[in-house]
Amino acid sequence: MSLGLDLLDIGRLERALDRRPRLAERLFTEGERAYAAARVRPGQHLAARFCAKEAVAKALRLEAWSWQDIEVVSGTDGPRIALRGALAELGVSVDVSLTHTGDTAGAVAQVR
Numbered sequence: 001m002s003l004g005l006d007l008l009d010i011g012r013l014e015r016a017l018d019r020r021p022r023l024a025e026r027l028f029t030e031g032e033r034a035y036a037a038a039r040v041r042p043g044q045h046l047a048a049r050f051c052a053k054e055a056v057a058k059a060l061r062l063e064a065w066s067w068q069d070i071e072v073v074s075g076t077d078g079p080r081i082a083l084r085g086a087l088a089e090l091g092v093s094v095d096v097s098l099t100h101t102g103d104t105a106g107a108v109a110q111v112r
Contacts, residue, residue, distance in 0.1 A: 001110060001111065001112055002059045002060070002061070002110070002111050003059055003108065003109065003110050003111075004054070004055035004056060004057065004058030004059030004060070004108070004109040004111075005055055005058070005106070005107070005108050005109075006050075006051040006052075006054035006055045006058065006106065006107055007051060007104060007105070007106040008047050008050055008051050008054075008104065008105050008106070009103060009104060010043055010044050010047040010100065010102075010103060010104060010105050011043075011103065013043055013046060013047045013050060013105075014043035014047075017043065017046070024046065026067060027046075027050060027053075027067045028046060028049060028050075028067070029068055029071045031071065031073065032046070032049050032071060032072055033046075035074050036049070044100050044105065045100070047100065047105035048072075048098040048099065048100045048105040048106070048107060049072045049098070049107075050105070051098070051105050051106050051107035052070070052072045052079070052081065052096050052098055052107035052109060053067060053070040053072070054107070055096070055107045055108055055109035056070050056081055056083075056094055056096070056109040056111075057070065058109070059094070059109045059110065059111045060087070060090070060092070060094075060111055062087075065087065066085060068084065068085070069083060069084045069085040069086065069087045069088075070082075070083060070084075070087065071083075071084060072096065072098070079096055079098055080095075080096065081094040081095075081096050081109065092111050092112065093111070093112045094109055094110065094111050094112070095109070095110045095112065096108070096109045096110075
């Protein structure tokens, strides 16, 4: 079992997405973008998902990976992580917890 943690200033991500509109397509899956777009402050939710992806990568000790291969899937019982591509072949399960305030987003990932 291993853990990963990541924190991010939400405004920093929002500014980056404003400067480079296609950045969201590179960092987030279609489902993640749709989930965030349905919220009052999409950047807040994207920032939490960015942190989740980073936390998963840290927990898995990844050196190279695709942003599209780690997806935060929202469900009725909370968010879960879906691993895609080569990461799906690792045969691991990942638990995740997301949080955000007005300024900061964070996530913790636990690999089992």
